[in-house]
Amino acid sequence: MKRIVNVLFAGVLAMTVLSCSEEKKGYTLNGEISDVKNGMVYLKKYQDKSFIDVDSAVITDGVFKFEGACTEPLAYGLTTFKDSKRPLVFFLDNEEMQLKMNESEKVLTVTGSALNDLYAQNAPLTRQDGYSIDSLVSAHPASAVTPYFVVKDFAYKLNLEEMKALRAKLDASLDGTMYVNQIDDFIKRMENIQVGAVAPDFTLPDVDGNPVTLSALRGKYVLIDFWASWCPDCRKENPNIVAAWNKFKDKNFTILGVSLDRKKEPWLAAIEKDQLTWTHVSDLKDWKSDAAVQYAIRWIPMNFLLDPNGVILAVGLEGEALQQKLEEVLK
Template sequence: MHKFIFTLLLPVIGVAQQKSFNIQGTAPATKNGCKVYLNYQIDGKLLSDSTVVKNGQFNFKGSVNELSYARMVFDHENKGSYWVLNIGDRSYFYLANETYQVAIKDSLKKATFSGAPTQKAYASYLSKIGGGFMNIIDSANQEMSAAEPSAVPAIRKKYDDKFAAMRDKEKIFIKGNPNSYFSIVALTDVSNSAPMSEVEPLFNSLGEKVRNTTPGREMKARIVATHTIQVGLAAPDFEQPDVNGKPVKLSDFRGKYVLVDFWASWCHPCREENPNLKKAYGELKDKGLEVLAVSLDDKQTRNAWIKAIETDGLPWIHVSDLKGWQNQVAVLYGIRAVPQNYLVDPAGKIVAQNLRGPELSTKLAAFIH
């Protein structure tokens, strides 16, 4: 057991031991000319790279400041990234500043990864929890796509049970490996189904280095939000720039009811909800309602954010720091999905949350007279 824990400690401290990563890939000569894509994140920003197989080889180089969950995709038919990133031949792994050897025989999904201690540790972690999230998702999608509609409920139940079993194993792993980076990975998944009252003590049991990783800090913020972002409590103040770069504070609207609306241009349910919000805003703005929309768009989708405001005709105030899911207000409020909103009264207290639907005007009018 101690040997296993030591192996899994490597990813926590290993990123700083080498200044860059080097992915050295090999593939059959018949794959010459095929494109390979790599996606990973640094400080919440999605980075993309691509290369072409030449003389049976391909290579990626770069650097990360912390372990990054990465996706590599092999485009066998050069269909283009749009088609292959989510349904193509792909592999998920954790990227550190290490040297990886990737040997492809027939597919990337079945390729051999070697050389990097992080990958060895990740493979060991997956074996402990029974395969991992994406393996279950891929198997479920494959089975459902070939099934008759009548069989779908049973298939969904089968894979829901697999997820439940995996999360039980993740909890065991967390308790046995408090200093492993993969314990915060496991806890992040556990938190998708478990209440924060169960997540918080597991988080507190982790080592300091693990709690201070990026996913550790995000989990801490979510835990804090469960205690501070509640109906009946004061809404934490915040400041973010509007579409013109002018700073806007929540406290600027003290004396009014403010619906703090978390959304994004790429969020279809958000866009579908906008007509309901427009109707409510039109009926209640003269009675003291303001809408402060916080977008989870990032720098790459800034233009889409501006266009969505114009296309949907949204006349209220819009702000964003363009950091995507790492938006500081979203982190402060523990936002894990959009759309989501909080109604703040004239004194700055949260009085309702997640008000939406065709009855939104009526729901808001119950507060705003």
């Protein structure tokens, strides 16, 4: 009897070890590329709104292979151009997958992954009118693909309550994953910039490199104006802001322009050309500007009107709405 028990225990132990080893196995990507016979192919991971390099492989006679392990299922991309910011995207988990690609025709076919099948079914549709992200969340609340689409294609256009509703439907098994963490962080930042909240403080360099802190402007009504020299809609809106500035600048009102420019020269040139004579700041980080991230900026132009205590009075005032609101509060 003791021998039987030992044999059973050994069998259970072997099955446990085998199960653990299977859970820890990594991915294998067996690839074929029809438009490059010999060269290099690069594997990139989608993170923080861009693709970062993960690995590379040699292409020999149109064939390549990647092996590795990922900590969680995420969106990845393949490209034969090392500096490409638009690789062919697929969803990667620790599975063996077969890939066929033609980068010149922007074609990537993946088999062997149910997760990627869900991604491939929805990727062409998410930016079409009428697509329901709520339906995807309801049908696949535990899939890692679902929060990816929420972050990439819907966070920039849904309001706070809509984002909260989607988040509440996601399965708890996704808590702590990268894309769900991004949703949670985004919701928190949106909560911080609602009307009635005290505007989050920040410090950025002005045109001469001197630090300017938002809270130092307390005591005045402040319009925080997010814009950029490369943004046509911003440049079109600038005359309205100039008119408001000229009308109210002597009535305890000021403007803090926050640019999402990438380079200093066009930023300064636009300030001069558009006659924007108020204080301007920028860290020249484009959409990754510290203040833009802090204020959950999803499009520009975007502005926030603050009272003398730094409390947000209004958001997104454009055209006549800006002057009307200023007339109301600066009686």
